[in-house]
Amino acid sequence: MIGTNELLLLAAAIALLAVALVVGLVRSGGRRRTPPAPPTPSAPPAAEAPAPGAPGEAPAEPSVETRAPAAPTLERPEGRSSRLVRLRQRLAGSQGGLGRGLLALLSRDRLDEDTWEDIEDTLITADVGVGPTQELVEKLRTRLRVEGSSAADARTVLREELLALVDPSMDRELHLDGPEDGPAVVLVVGVNGAGKTTSVGKIARVLVADGKSVVMGAADTFRAAATEQLTTWGERVGVEVVSGPEGSDPASVAFESVRAGVERGADVVLVDTAGRLQNKAGLMDELGKVKRVIEKQMPVREVLLVLDATTGQNGMVQARVFREVVDVTGIVLTKLDGSAKGGIVVAVQRELGVPVKLVGLGEGADDLAPFDPEAFVDALLGESPVD
Ligand SMILES: Nc1nc2c(ncn2[C@@H]2O[C@H](COP(=O)(O)OP(=O)(O)OP(=O)(O)O)[C@@H](O)[C@H]2O)c(=O)[nH]1
Numbered sequence: 001m002i003g004t005n006e007l008l009l010l011a012a013a014i015a016l017l018a019v020a021l022v023v024g025l026v027r028s029g030g031r032r033r034t035p036p037a038p039p040t041p042s043a044p045p046a047a048e049a050p051a052p053g054a055p056g057e058a059p060a061e062p063s064v065e066t067r068a069p070a071a072p073t074l075e076r077p078e079g080r081s082s083r084l085v086r087l088r089q090r091l092a093g094s095q096g097g098l099g100r101g102l103l104a105l106l107s108r109d110r111l112d113e114d115t116w117e118d119i120e121d122t123l124i125t126a127d128v129g130v131g132p133t134q135e136l137v138e139k140l141r142t143r144l145r146v147e148g149s150s151a152a153d154a155r156t157v158l159r160e161e162l163l164a165l166v167d168p169s170m171d172r173e174l175h176l177d178g179p180e181d182g183p184a185v186v187l188v189v190g191v192n193g194a195g196k197t198t199s200v201g202k203i204a205r206v207l208v209a210d211g212k213s214v215v216m217g218a219a220d221t222f223r224a225a226a227t228e229q230l231t232t233w234g235e236r237v238g239v240e241v242v243s244g245p246e247g248s249d250p251a252s253v254a255f256e257s258v259r260a261g262v263e264r265g266a267d268v269v270l271v272d273t274a275g276r277l278q279n280k281a282g283l284m285d286e287l288g289k290v291k292r293v294i295e296k297q298m299p300v301r302e303v304l305l306v307l308d309a310t311t312g313q314n315g316m317v318q319a320r321v322f323r324e325v326v327d328v329t330g331i332v333l334t335k336l337d338g339s340a341k342g343g344i345v346v347a348v349q350r351e352l353g354v355p356v357k358l359v360g361l362g363e364g365a366d367d368l369a370p371f372d373p374e375a376f377v378d379a380l381l382g383e384s385p386v387d
Pocket residue numbers: 190191192193194195196197198199220223225226229275333334335336337338359360361362363367
């Protein structure tokens with residue numbers, strides 16, 4: 001018979017064995033389930049590696065910093081369709097004058113020389129440019145003479161010819177298909193005040209709204225406020241901004257922003273640049289170096305030139321200088337809402353041989369639209385959008 005003492009001993013032995021087993025398991029860690037680590041906010045990388053520029057080029061400065069966006073409530077950028085409807089209406093509101101003026105002239109009973117001169121003046125005043133104006137007037141004269149009363153009405157002829165002038169065949173897509181192993185890099189250039197930093201911020205929002213991940217590089221180190229401005233744009237929609245101290249090497253910031261984009265697996269890196277036009281050689285040196293240094297890592301997919309639509313001929317002079325300095329692939333025409341001179345679209349495309357891809361239509365954060373030739377010509381003719 002087993003006595004009470006023996007029973008107690010047996011129970012104590014079983015308990016000890018159980019405790020030993022549990023402790024052993026925990027130590028070995030063999031079956032321990034560790035909860036997945038919570039996602040940590042992407043820590044900014046140290047900027048210790050130098051930017052491998054061409055011989056003689058300054059290395060990246062260690063002071064380049066990345067600012068992961070703060071985590072306040074993020075804004076949700078306006079979705080594509082409502083933005084486009086809204087901006088089409090705004091375009092029609094700002095541009096209707098030109099088409100109405102032309103239609104009034106073309107509807108006169110007699111299209112005499114004075115009237116054709118008035119038509120030319122109207123087009124030139126709207127910044128269409130002398131060459132395209134003469135071309136358009138010639139075509140209108142021929143068509144209205146040859147087709148006479150059998151011609152479709154003047155509005156239809158004018159619409160067709162304006163559309164031909166704006167050239168719907170140009171490729172206006174923003175090419176953001178990066179290489180397989182990295183982001184598409186977009187370099188944004190233009191003189192200060194044209195709306196460059198604002199446009200970079202707006203493009204970032206459009207991309208975020210389209211579900212893309214973005215990093216922005218504040219390589220306009222000339223003006224500290226530009227960096228602050230871009231940082232604010234980034235914080236609003238949760239886009240990381242890479243920046244450097246005022247006066248630091250823009251190429252270093254550009255290099256680090258692309259590196260951050262690669263490390264984060266971003267879809268797009270947008271690089272804002274300084275546009276000091278002190279002289280062409282200086283600009284060429286600066287932008288040339290920025291581009292070369294970026295291309296040590298990734299090809300530059302798009303070079304967007306930002307031009308202010310309200311600057312007319314002055315803007316054209318700037319455009320020419322930038323064309324000589326970098327291979328511009330597209331134009332962002334800002335402040336079209338503040339100018340009735342939409343003819344600049346035609347003039348600048350002719351001058352540079354590159355399409356207007358985006359238009360700025362206001363100071364609001366989502367006031368940027370892809371340029372649509374048909375909608376633009378309808379706006380010129382004062383036709384309300386049908387959407
Ligand atoms: N109405 C209107 N204003 C615009 C548009 N785009 C930019 N702006 C305004 O133009 C001003 C200049 O814009 P910025 O983005 O600071 O110009 P920038 O070229 O970057 O100049 P820096 O920051 O000096 O390099 C700002 O007040 C913008 O709000 C637009 O499409 N329409």
